[in-house]
Amino acid sequence: MLSSLTRRAARSYATLKPAPFGQPRLESHPHLLKEGEMTGGIQSAEYAARRARLVDALPDDSIVVAAAAPIKYMTENIFYRYRQNSNFWYLTGWAEHDAAIIIQKSASSSRGYKLSAFVAPKDENEELWDGARTGLDAAADFLGADEVYDYKRFVPELQRVLNTSAAVTYVESEGNRTTNAGVPHYVQRARDPDPWLLEFFTSPRTPRRRDLKRELAKLRVVKSPAEQEVMRAAADITARAHTKTMCYVQPGLGEAQLEAHFAYLCARDGAQRPAYVPVVASGSANALAIHYVANNALLESGEMVLMDAGCEYNGYASDLTRTFPVNGTFTSPQADLYAAVLSVQKACIPLCTADAGYNAHDLYFHACRLLHAELTRLGFDLKEREVERVLCPHGVSHSVGIDLHEPHFDSSEKLKEGMVITVEPGVYVPPLPQYPKHFHGLGIRIEDEVLVRKDHSVVLTLSAPKEIVDVEGACQDVLGLGAM
Ligand SMILES: [Mn+2]
Structure with a gap:
């Protein structure tokens, strides 16, 4: 119900454009708000x-x-x-x-x-x-x-x-x-x-x-059902834009064009702004810099591009990273390393439940242990903690919400139902003689946003492909989805 005051204001301004209030309201923006909402959702x-x-x-x-x-x-x-x-x-x-x-x-x-x-x-x-x-x-x-x-x-x-x-x-x-x-x-x-x-x-x-x-x-760390729905919508917009950007990628384009394409798709789907400066990193020099945001190199056939980008929608951030082949097909070392990171990422997601009893620290060390085993299998000769020190120097989880990195997130606190966190293992292989040469210069990160439930976890960024066959399929646009 509107109070008489609001109704009076709405009536007296009803014929006026722009809208009568300093932010969208049901009276002026019925396409953005529902009855009783202060902000979208x-x-x-x-x-x-x-x-x-x-x-x-x-x-x-x-x-x-x-x-x-x-x-x-x-x-x-x-x-x-x-x-x-x-x-x-x-x-x-x-x-x-x-x-x-x-x-x-x-x-x-x-x-x-x-x-x-x-x-x-x-x-x-x-x-x-x-x-x-x-x-x-x-x-x-x-x-x-x-x-x-x-x-x-x-x-x-x-x-x-x-x-x-x-x-x-x-x-x-x-x-x-x-x-x-x-x-x-x-x-x-x-x-x-x-x-x-x-x-x-x-x-x-x-x-x-x-x-x-x-x-x-x-x-703020525990999201209400309404917040979960807004965050699901934000993640959906982001995941869809990632998929479409894969359909769009080809050699000769620039990183800047992928960034612009992604931003356009998010804005068109209702996002108010990017949640952060996106990382669009192709080739070795760029993908190995975790916070590379120059985004001004040309994409070359045979390289991968690591895109970490997400929108902000109705006041909530989304966070998603995919790594995909510029020409639509991973080389075999790329595919091997990608499969290693993916298996770690997929192994961590089911642990994001309240019942599992993990905290963000535990998840990180678990991911590093798994990554150590995967990389050893691929021929890396690793010292203890070399994954943490060199190959995956960033954490694998943070809390997402109104802020991309929610403040004062306690990584030693057990995960609780209603938290939304990222799961984002990566591997970045510097060109050092102790690492197998065919992996030199490859940087891969796979990141999803996960809603923690009591006994299961929900991947909010579900619709962005991450299996090799699906990523390649999207980059080759085998389904004819088109880049728009
Ligand atoms: Mn993140």
Whole structure:
């Protein structure tokens, strides 16, 4: 049901294009959303349930602060396509920037917490430039907030709340590999934040400040049934685009063309963006670099191409790697090495169940042990742990979700029902004299996304071929599927 407010807004804007809100809504985008959904595939009620579960797990009177990501700029005033902060998205489904929430756990509230939201107000002039905003009135309804304020009031209100309460406060420590954790962007941009607020965020030991990211990681690692369905759809789009890219591959094309072809197919099927910069690595120099993303070499007959690429769909990432022959047929050393990696990958997938009792570490060591045996069979003379040190130097599993690599994934925690993880053994043979010469320069990785169930595992990326005969068949397009 729509509240009268939403209905009124929808009615008064019904004839207007663009849509009346700052993100797709059933009223304006019935092709993207169903009744009750806040974002594609996820109900408003689920967002409320996530907040309630978070609050339940925290001490009495805790405060939670989460904010939208800032716009990022490529150059002076040229912005990148906006992507919402993952945790803010998880808690709200709100797609606009200049937004934040403060959640106060409170026994006196009937739902156990009070939710204050801060969003950009409607502004005819600015909306003329930047497109529609949802505004305060509709935000109260969409977010189920107790109070909604102009985003300008966020930092002053945060100061007031922190000043008047001694409760433990959960905030996201901003920063990543390139920026040190520290003062969040909203405090940096505020007019004159109180010096103690800067201190609150920068002091390394504030007993009152705790990391929201860690708390949410515990919830995010297990996917709800609705999340599983969105992730299945994301994986489907990605797997289909991989298959079609195999149909498209031929000598003389460039890695860049495969990347573009893949990106086009994902976008056409509804994905909003690539989940990461894809690896499209042909030939030895490229495939041996795990994070090769230059993607600017020409594909030569007789080589393989390793493509690690996935889309983001309705806020969830997908992750898939296939290695396939440029001319449609593996050479016999390529096929031998491919079969070795494939047998390891297939042996690991059934272990991704709650009942098996494995964690991601165990899976990695199990995969390395199997790979050691497979490679020995192929004539490699391997020292102990040489697979881990040289031939497969990366882990074989990580958690996937809103982020491609979900934060704070504990690889020593037993796999639980509802987790989505990757299984991605690889082998990369450097041209060293101790390895059989015919394998020199071959790099192969086979990666699927797996949903963990109690007593079985579900491969979400199922439709991308991985058996040799199927991969070759797709590259030769024997079924006449066509590259589109
Ligand atoms: Mn991966």
